[in-house]
Amino acid sequence: MSDCFAGAGIAFDLDGTLVDTAPDLVRALNAVVGEDGLGGVAIADVRAMVGRGARVLIERAYAAQKRHLESGLIDSKVARFIDIYRAGIADLSQPFPGCLELLDKLAERGARLSVCTNKPSILADALLDALDMKYRFERIIGPDRTEAKKPDAAHFWSAVDDAGPNLALIGDSITDAACAKAAGIPCVILTHGYSEIPHHALGADAVLDDFGSLPDTLAELWQGRY
Secondary structure, eight states: OOOTTTTOEEEEOOBTTTEEOHHHHHHHHHHHHHTTTOOOOOHHHHGGGGGGOHHHHHHHHHHHTTOOOOHHHHHHHHHHHHHHHHHTTTSSOEEOTTHHHHHHHHHHTTOEEEEEOSSOHHHHHHHHHHTTOGGGOSEEEOGGGSSSOTTSHHHHHHHHTTOOSSEEEEESSHHHHHHHHHHTOOEEEETTSOOSSOGGGSOOSEEESSSTTHHHHHHHHHHHHO
């Protein structure tokens, strides 16, 4: 019997799924708001909001400290944030425990791996390069490399290309769960990630606390669907 992973297309979200990027995002956020005399934002207050992007992080940081941020300044703040973040993009960020071992195991079994992220592609490339992870993926598809970003199914299909028939999206947020549902493919959510909604309430096909049981979970999901 052939291995169900041979040729399978598995797309991974990046921030909060493969890599714990929150520490560097908080580093950049606090540098930006600190220039206006605001106090530092705690990492616990930011983790759930990472998927909403730099603009929301900055706006909420000002609002939390009851400081008004003029709309005309937000673009320059976002640009400053990105510059600071990119300059030290992997200073504090690390793959989640078991991530690299999982990717090796899936690749050994013939799976075709990709990244499907709403993080700008230039930043996704830089992060994965800095962590020596980029070579592990056939495609790294940010929102600027596809016709529509997650939760649109087009983003997933751009990431997996012609892989299959077994397919899956691995993520951590409602955006990932909704994208998988739109594409009609299984979604596995990891609880170590970033979500404002409880992970078990996202409507995924499976919710896992770590990468250890992901291969068996995917095999079971595929067996039940095909």
